Amino acid sequence: MKILSAPMAGFTNYAYRELVRLLGGADVIETEMVSARSFVEIESRSGEFPLRLWGVRGEPNVVVQIWDNSPEMLSEFARRLAEDFAVCGIDLNFGCPAKQIANKSESGSYLLRFPDRIGDIVTRVVAASGKIPVTAKIRLGCTTDSINAIDVAQAIESAGANGIIVHGRTASDMYRGNADWNAIATIKPKLKQMKLYGNGDIKTVNDALSKMQNYPIDGIMIGRAALAKPWIFRQIAAAAANREIPSDPTDTEINQIIKLHYKLLREQLIPKSAISQLRKHVFCYAAGKGTSRQFRHAICQTNDTTTFFKLIDDFWKISET
Ligand SMILES: Cc1cc2nc3c(=O)[nH]c(=O)nc-3n(C[C@H](O)[C@H](O)[C@H](O)COP(=O)(O)O)c2cc1C
Numbered sequence: 097m098k099i100l101s102a103p104m105a106g107f108t109n110y111a112y113r114e115l116v117r118l119l120g121g122a123d124v125i126e127t128e129m130v131s132a133r134s135f136v137e138i139e140s141r142s143g144e145f146p147l148r149l150w151g152v153r154g155e156p157n158v159v160v161q162i163w164d165n166s167p168e169m170l171s172e173f174a175r176r177l178a179e180d181f182a183v184c185g186i187d188l189n190f191g192c193p194a195k196q197i198a199n200k201s202e203s204g205s206y207l208l209r210f211p212d213r214i215g216d217i218v219t220r221v222v223a224a225s226g227k228i229p230v231t232a233k234i235r236l237g238c239t240t241d242s243i244n245a246i247d248v249a250q251a252i253e254s255a256g257a258n259g260i261i262v263h264g265r266t267a268s269d270m271y272r273g274n275a276d277w278n279a280i281a282t283i284k285p286k287l288k289q290m291k292l293y294g295n296g297d298i299k300t301v302n303d304a305l306s307k308m309q310n311y312p313i314d315g316i317m318i319g320r321a322a323l324a325k326p327w328i329f330r331q332i333a334a335a336a337a338n339r340e341i342p343s344d345p346t347d348t349e350i351n352q353i354i355k356l357h358y359k360l361l362r363e364q365l366i367p368k369s370a371i372s373q374l375r376k377h378v379f380c381y382a383a384g385k386g387t388s389r390q391f392r393h394a395i396c397q398t399n400d401t402t403t404f405f406k407l408i409d410d411f412w413k414i415s416e417t
Contacts, residue, residue, distance in 0.1 A: 097308050097336060098315030099329055100261065100293055101125040103161040103187065103233070107323060107376065110151030111360035113158060115353070116322065121329030123315070124159050127152060129189045129197075132164035132173035150364050152181050159185035161233065163192065165203040167217045171224035178228040185258075186225050188232040190214055190248070193267035205267035208238050211251040218255035229258035233295075236279050239268045245279065246286045259291035261317050277311055284312040293317050301341060304332040323380040326353070350381060351412040355405070368399050375404075382411065 101108070101116050103126035113125045130148045138144055152158055160183050164170050170188070177183045189197075192204030199206070207214050214232070222230045232252045237243035249260050262283060264275030275296020284292050295317040298304050307316050322328050327345060334341050345353060357377060361370035375395055382391060391411050398404050 097313075098123045098291075098293065099304075099332055099336075100295075100315055100317040101322060101329065102295065102317045102319030103127060103129055103189070104319050104323070105129055109148070109373070110155075110364055111357060111373070112326070112377070113155070114151070114360050115357050116326050116329060117156065118356070119327045119330055119353075121327075121331065121333035122157075124157055124185065126159045126161050126187060129161045129163045129192065130173075132162050132166070132169040135173050135176070136169055149181070152177075152183060154182050157184050159183065159187050159231070161187040161189050163189035163197060163203050165201065165207060165213075165217075167220040170217055171220040174221045174228075174230070175224040175226075178225045183228060185229045185231060186221065187261070188218065188221060188230065191233050191235040191263055191267070193235070193270055198267060205235055205238060208234060208244065208248055208267065209242070211244065211247045214248055215251035215255045218252050218257050222256040230256070231259040231261060231291075231293075232257055233261040233263070235263050235265055235267050235269075236276065237266050239266050242266075243279065246283055249283050249290070249292075250286060253287055253290040257290060259293060259314070260287075261293040261295055264294065264296040277307060280313070281311045291315070295319070301328065301331045301335050304328075305335055308336060323377065324383050347385075347412040351408060354378060354381060354408055354412070358405075367401050371399050371401060371404050378408065385412075 099122050101122040105128045108128050116122050116125050128148050130146055134146050138146055152160060160177050162170060162173055174186050177186055189204050190207050197204040218232060234248055236245045245262060252260050262280045264277055264280045277294060280294045291314040293315045294307055294311055294313045298307060298316060298318050299321045304316055331341050358370055358374050361373055378395060394407050
């Protein structure tokens with residue numbers, strides 16, 4: 097049973113992935129979604145790569161998620177990721193419901209309407225990726241009236257993909273309601289051998305165990321819960337292996353994790369940008385502690401590293417010296 101760290105635009109950059117890796121427990125760690133078009137355009141214009149690929153080359157257990165609707169661009173991008181970046185896997189985004197992607201670019205969840213087009217894209221990307229495994233991430237369908245995850249999953253399997261990740265909502269649900277794990281489960285008997293990973297609303301170790309035990313899946317993917325608790329993967333891995341579950345970190349340890357997160361961000365970013373990225377994560381960490389409005393407000397007011405970390409030290413009081 098595999099444990100996957102979900103792609104989350106704006107969050108799952110190099111520093112977050114490395115943090116998750118250091119904390120342990122995740123078998124696969126996905127990047128943010130990267131536009132195939134931007135890769136091709138940026139490279140031909142400047143010889144550079146999209147920032148979202150920073151750190152990816154040679155990174156262990158990393159899967160790069162890619163999006164577009166052009167089989168040519170996607171397969172060219174996949175070829176480069178496999179050959180030049182030595183990635184561990186390529187995941188195709190057929191689930192994003194954001195207007196910019198689905199409506200304006202006719203990509204992401206827009207493509208769920210067309211299982212044949214999805215099959216065509218997957219065939220081309222699998223061929224271009226060589227031995228690198230290809231997965232696809234989908235939602236149940238575009239709307240509750242047009243749920244077609246089984247058709248889409250079969251098209252993806254016939255095209256040679258290694259696995260499918262299903263977020264148990266429709267695109268029009270966005271994040272409303274609950275993920276429908278029974279709907280995810282209906283897909284498994286319709287597959288020959290392709291792996292099925294379930295995704296949506298796993299918030300705790302118990303949630304994860306109950307999904308692993310009660311649904312016919314090959315693994316789970318976790319997104320939002322890990323933004324507040326990137327150590328959740330090691331807890332789930334231990335629980336799944338019947339080992340003692342590591343306890344939640346103390347305030348002092350969370351403080352150290354935040355400092356480590358900053359250090360990792362600084363490998364890529366200047367202090368001001370690192371603080372502005374870290375701030376988003378600090379809000380997630382703080383949500384687990386019962387967010388203080390005053391703290392949130394104060395953290396928003398400063399880009400100064402010393403002031404910023406003084407606020408962090410006060411909020412997650414250092415109890416050991
Ligand atoms: C801030 C944010 C950014 C996301 N970005 C992506 C993305 O780039 N690609 C993708 O396939 N899904 C993306 N998702 C969806 C997540 O991967 C996941 O499917 C969803 O959050 C449900 O899982 P969860 O309940 O464990 O968070 C994003 C979700 C959030 C909250």
